[in-house]
Amino acid sequence: MSENANNTPVLELLELSIQFGGLHAVDGLNLRIKKGCLYGLIGPNGAGKTTVFNMITGVYKPTAGSVLLNGKNITGKSPVEINKAGIARTFQNIRLFKAMSVLDNVKAGLHNETKYTAIEGVLRLPRYFREEKRVNEKARELLKVFGLEDNINSIAANLPYGKQRKLEIARALATDPKLLLLDEPAAGMNPNETAELMETIRFVREQFNMTILLIEHDMKLVSGICEELTVLNFGQELAQGETAAVLKDPKVITAYLGE
Ligand SMILES: Nc1ncnc2c1ncn2[C@@H]1O[C@H](COP(=O)(O)OP(=O)(O)O)[C@@H](O)[C@H]1O
Ligand SMILES: [Mg+2]
Numbered sequence: 001m002s003e004n005a006n007n008t009p010v011l012e013l014l015e016l017s018i019q020f021g022g023l024h025a026v027d028g029l030n031l032r033i034k035k036g037c038l039y040g041l042i043g044p045n046g047a048g049k050t051t052v053f054n055m056i057t058g059v060y061k062p063t064a065g066s067v068l069l070n071g072k073n074i075t076g077k078s079p080v081e082i083n084k085a086g087i088a089r090t091f092q093n094i095r096l097f098k099a100m101s102v103l104d105n106v107k108a109g110l111h112n113e114t115k116y117t118a119i120e121g122v123l124r125l126p127r128y129f130r131e132e133k134r135v136n137e138k139a140r141e142l143l144k145v146f147g148l149e150d151n152i153n154s155i156a157a158n159l160p161y162g163k164q165r166k167l168e169i170a171r172a173l174a175t176d177p178k179l180l181l182l183d184e185p186a187a188g189m190n191p192n193e194t195a196e197l198m199e200t201i202r203f204v205r206e207q208f209n210m211t212i213l214l215i216e217h218d219m220k221l222v223s224g225i226c227e228e229l230t231v232l233n234f235g236q237e238l239a240q241g242e243t244a245a246v247l248k249d250p251k252v253i254t255a256y257l258g259e
Helices: 003-007 049-056 079-085 102-113 118-123 126-145 161-174 191-208 219-225 243-248 250-257
Strands: 011-020 023-033 038-042 064-069 087-089 179-183 211-215 228-233 236-242
Touching (some): 011 049, 038 219, 049 179, 049 211, 102 126, 102 161, 118 126, 161 179, 161 191, 191 219
Parallel strands (some): 038 228, 179 211
């Protein structure tokens, strides 16, 4: 690969915009995330942060602008196509298969890539058993990474909140993404759970060499793990750059952080 190809950002947003009726929910947003970066997207409630995630993942079609993944234009593709292309996410309100076991939640992510045909599955042919074994082992390994190995048979809804968040991240990683999007992962957590989550996110980045875009309100978490930030305000970029500099920016303090 040429040097140039290695410098291609994992994610690039170019003049990304969407309107709902007369509301410019996101307006001309530009953003570049390097491979392996832990990048934060912050700003007041209603600034348009989740809407940015919904455009990146194909839930909403942008009114204008584009989304590039490793230099490839994925604007307007379906959520399934975008997940296959390499983007996985978690949600502001946890979404799990609540009535399913912890193990089956992660296996649901892994089945995106299973390599047996429906017929082989129905007839339970040898390849089906080999695949099932591989999926089971991979799911168990992932759960071990997140310290959930003792909970594999628990029903997801019965896990404590912090573990549900971890499970949601594990399931997202099971789809083998190049880019992981986390929408307010610390929301509703107590300080201990938040501190542990911070370690988990760091660990995921190191262990999987993952590129992560994170929406978060907890400033301790943001300043503790994000290398770069974009601050969004009324759908527009208010500030962008290295975390320490952005958090000192008077514009950011006035509009978001308070005195
Ligand atoms: N599907 C939609 N239809 C109409 N308005 C929407 C829709 N989704 C989001 N919005 C509006 O867009 C703005 C940004 O919302 P959102 O992205 O959820 O903010 P944030 O995540 O920063 O708190 C809000 O004013 C919200 O009401
Ligand atoms: Mg939101």
